[in-house]
Amino acid sequence: MLAFVVVFSMLSLPGSLSAGSYLLQIHLAAANTAPIEPWYPAGPSMNTLTHPTFTDEAAEFTAIQATPSPIDFTDWPLDPSIIGPLTASPNFQVTPPISDAGYFELQFHMGQNFWGCQFNYGNALCGTHIRQAFAHGLDKNIFVSTELGGNAQPIDNPVPPSVDLNTPDPCAWDALFPQTGAGCIVNGAGGTAYHLAAATAGSGCNTPQFPYTPGCGTLDFCAAADHLIAANLATGKNPTTCVLTGISSAVTANPIHIFVRSDNTPRLHAGNSYGQFICALFTGTFSTGCSFIFVFDGGGSISAFPGFTTSTTTVALTWWIYTAGYGNVLTFDSSLFFNYDSRFVSGISMIKSPTGPCSAQSVPTYSASNYMYLCSSAYDSNIEQAEFAPCLTAPGDPTAGQTHLTVTFANCPATTSPSSASAAYKAQDVFGQNAFTIPWWSGKNQFAYLTGWQRAILNKGDGFTPPGNFFLTLNAWSPSPPVAGTVRQGFKQSTHTVSPFTSSQTHLWDLGVVNEVWDMPGRTNPDSPQAYLDWMTIKTDQLPAAGLSYIPPSGTVSAFRYTLRNDLYWHTGQKVTAWDLAFSYIAFRASGVGPGLAPMTGVKVLSPTQVDVDVNAVGPFTKLFLSTFVLPGRDWVNTSVCTASAWDAAADNPNFDAANTALTACIAPPSAVTPTGVITPSGSNIDNAKVQPAYDPVASGNLIGSGPWMCGSGSGTGGPSCSSSGTQTVPAGGSWSLTRYGTGTTPGGSLNTYFRSAGNLALWAYSGDRGNFGSDFLNFGQVSLCFGKPVGTSGCTVWQHGIGGSPTGIPVGLSQVSIVQRFVGVNWVAPYDWIASPPQNIAAFPPVLHEGVVTLNPCSIDPVNGYDC
Known part of the structure; x- marks a missing residue:
């Protein structure tokens, strides 16, 4: 916006x-x-x-x-x-x-020991109190004004304001210090949560370095002290300054670290501010680090943070607190589901249900999106209802101006399932009450x-x-x-x-x-x-499980049928096929990569250009996030099972059944294939060395x-x-x-x-095909009738000139007919119509195009050399 x-x-x-x-x-x-x-x-x-x-x-x-x-x-x-x-x-x-599709926050490793408090993956009460103490430690409103020149919005939920989502009334999140005020409403101003008063320097201690750090004796400083006392880290506090007294020996025996990103000044200062705040609570001195909390400069690179690489055999305790940031949060589930639901931790057996608190659906992975190891069943339940709700909104959903006492919720019409909006509200409410992270701000960005x-x-x-x-x-x-x-x-x-x-x-x-x-x-x-665009595909259909021609895996409710374009090639020249997509999706899901593939139960290749992705649940954004990268199976398969040459030979085999049998064996072991030929993500023939x-x-x-x-x-x-x-x-x-x-x-x-090169778009415009199979076949019949006809023949000139012909015109031959045949059924901007109902802010058709040193003008600009004359 x-x-x-x-x-x-x-x-x-x-x-x-x-x-x-x-x-x-x-x-x-x-x-x-x-x-x-x-x-x-x-x-x-x-x-x-x-x-x-x-x-x-x-x-x-x-x-x-x-x-x-x-x-x-x-x-x-x-x-x-x-x-x-x-x-x-x-x-x-x-x-x-523009409003940033990202946000910044303070994160906690939920598998860590903080000052003797084992966070227990977000389920320990002492951990909640510790995080709530941190939540009182920075005045977001003053921070945005001071560090960002007002060019941002303070937030209390891990979703940027650019996403259309109701945010909860946060004023009952802190049970020790419930709040009142103008911000205590649904969709209230960010920066309200865990904020009792504007930060001041306080008294009785040295002055904080930053104006947004609450000083000794201030309301938020004292609230933080009470939370640390409730966490059993201390027995009391100074009645004037609120500096802690009677500090537990477990605190000194278990110091923590905060990893501060120094490549971004606001995050550097925020991290240092928290370090000073915590040190003052324990020592009475605002200092950037002390024996209770060590502040580490991240060295200027995101790559230095150890948390992104997770272990497939243990919970790697390589960090405690991180000054984090997210981008590309285009929908509420981009963050609320894919980053914090416990099915996206590295699911080693010791932490998975039924013996542990994390989702039984999680799998071991080196690249867990929930690298914080947040495993809250209450949160998971609500956000999964939001993710797979049968409707996005319903009458009776939370609305602006309601409070935590008057907020209403709604089910989707004719169902007992909550709307996505209602369930997402409840998920955010659970998140905020437990201070699982401390969201800070989302920017207003210029480049x-x-x-x-x-x-x-x-x-x-x-x-x-x-x-x-x-x-x-x-x-x-x-x-x-x-x-x-x-x-x-x-x-x-x-x-x-x-x-x-x-x-x-x-x-x-x-x-x-x-x-x-x-x-x-x-x-x-x-x-x-x-807004979804078919890109490698001619179209994407959603089919009910009951309408499939094969028996899908148990639990399947629907299938997304991808029909690939027929002109896709790898950089090395081989053709991209449906088997490559199947290989990629199975390998990603089996390796715990690609959170959007979470609902996938299997894939079924129907032809070299058509494949079904079966899913066990469908929500408002399932189609959007089911789309992920397609890799060349020939280059990533375990060569002890299938060599690149064997893959190529099978993919080139005109006998589909023989090709499919051979390539299914390349994609996954027999144990992962159902009797009806559906490949499930229970196993993959990915080269294991290449996922390390x-x-x-x-x-x-x-x-x-x-x-x-x-x-x-x-x-x-x-x-x-x-x-x-x-x-x-x-x-x-x-x-x-x-x-x-x-x-x-x-x-x-x-x-x-590239199949979507400027030259290929010009060819598509020249062909006259527009993606309607009926009219495109008639178009193909017309160009076939023009084969060999003299230049100037009525009804044939469009293919005798333009990018497929010449400025002076040439008779229609095999080249021109094959161009029209290539694009039969291809709508370049599916599911839209470029002329009648175009995608938002697309260039007018036909456009001027550039490819390297060549400029391709339409006939409307160059009536002699135009690509579609």
Whole structure:
């Protein structure tokens, strides 16, 4: 959502334009307020993408202002102090502010011992009191004003305000100190929870370093002391200052650590503030660290935090407290379900139900999204009802202005199941009462890029931050870039691992590279990030289990049927098939990777281009999150079971039954296959060495996907040449350098290019196919009748000219007929209609396209050479 409207001298767009599409923007050389750009479902426009890497955002912001600048685009929201100078300079474009699809919070390892209190995965009362003490330790309102220049919103729930979700009245969360006031309502102001008064310096101790740290003797300082006493860490407190007395020997015997991210100044200061607050409670002195709590500078890199890599054999006790941040939270379940539900811990047997508190559905994994090991059955129950509710909202759901005493809830019509909105409210309420984390703020973000660039697509959730930068790197174009043929986007962080099996959902830069190399069945509209787009697929159907032609696994309620496009190829030239998708989904689910696959019960390959993904529950966002990366099975399978050549031979076999039998055996062991041929995630033939944390697909030459950008070329495809280090870890001062898939080919002239290249979009427009099978078959019949007819024959000229013909016209031949045949049934923007009901803010059809040094104009602009003339 835009925070303000950019006003152009042309006061409004022409009224004849569709509400969903826009004309090309006019870019003025001196303009420094970035236009709101329409997006294009094709690319890349440039031949090379580089990611110069920095130590932190400050270094990146300095770099873009250098002459010459080593980058064209930033990847991180601008510091408020530089927005004004950049906006005033004709050398830069600054985007309008957007509400961040992310948030920042203080996290706790729920499997740890805190000062003698075993948190018991979030279920110990002493742990709740300790976390509530921390919750009183920072005034979020003063923090946002001081550290962020007001360019953010304080929050009390782990969901950014950009997500449409009712937030609970927090004023009864603290049973020791219930609150009253204007914020004590549903959808009340953030910063209300665990906040008794504005922070002041207090008295009787030294003055806190930060104005948002409550001082000795203040209401929140004393409330925190009472919570630590209730946790049995002390027996009393000073009646004036509230500094603790009678401190338990268990406290001194079990000190804790706080891991503070130093690459982001607000998080650094917040972490230091908490350290000082806790030290003052125990010692009466505000100091950054003491014998009770050690404050560790994170060293400037997200990769230094040990918590993201989880163990498959034990609960790794490598941290206590972390100053965390999340991005790409496009829906409420992005955080509330996928980050905190206990089915997403690394599910070793000792902590799983029935012997432990964590979900029986959790599996051991090296990359658990719930790396905090939060296992609350009350929370899980509510958030799972929200995730798989039969409706999103219902009359009687919580509404703004209600209180915890008057709030109402509702079931979906004609069911006994709560609506997703009602269940999500209850889940947040449980979360807040237990202070499982302490959410801080969500930003209002602006980004910068060099003047001269066009099609700088701003994701309306992530902005330019990975992985929301997908359409930015796909569409960005300049007629005279600082480096010929190249778009350069800085990375404020080094990458750590770009394996899809170990890249953390919280390490956005790892995901950025993964997202550029590997593709997925569906993507989302950058201007409306909850809107699903069929991407690798012609269509995605949802079918009831009773309507399937086979018997699905027990518990299956529905199947999502993916029909893949027939023109998908790996960077190494082999065809992408439904077996690759099946292999990837089974391998991810069996390895505990890809939280969106949680409801999957199995996959059933129906043809080389069609596969069912069976699920045991369906909610409002199941389809959205079921889409994940598709890997080449030939490159990831255990070679003792199936070699790459054996995979290729089977995939090329025109006998489907024989091919399916062979490739099913490649995908999973026989024990994981049902009698009706459904492959279940109970086992996978993934090469186990390639799911280990140490596996490096770059050094191994295995960074091979079907996405818009590729690593290396020729015999070097897959690595290591795309990384300055020759590995997946690119440190500050290094760079990634990826190549457009299809560089060196004529636009639209080769299948060995990105299937959504500009040239392929031009071919689709030229073909006349639009995705309706009936009319497309008639269209194919018409082009067949035109075969060999003289140039100028009525009804045939559209295929004799354009990108598939020539400016002067040529007779229709096999090439032209095959182009039309290729796109029968293909709607480029499914499930939308580009002309009648287009996706929000897509460019008007037919668009001007760029592919490397070539500009492809439609006939409406160039009636002689236009690609669709």
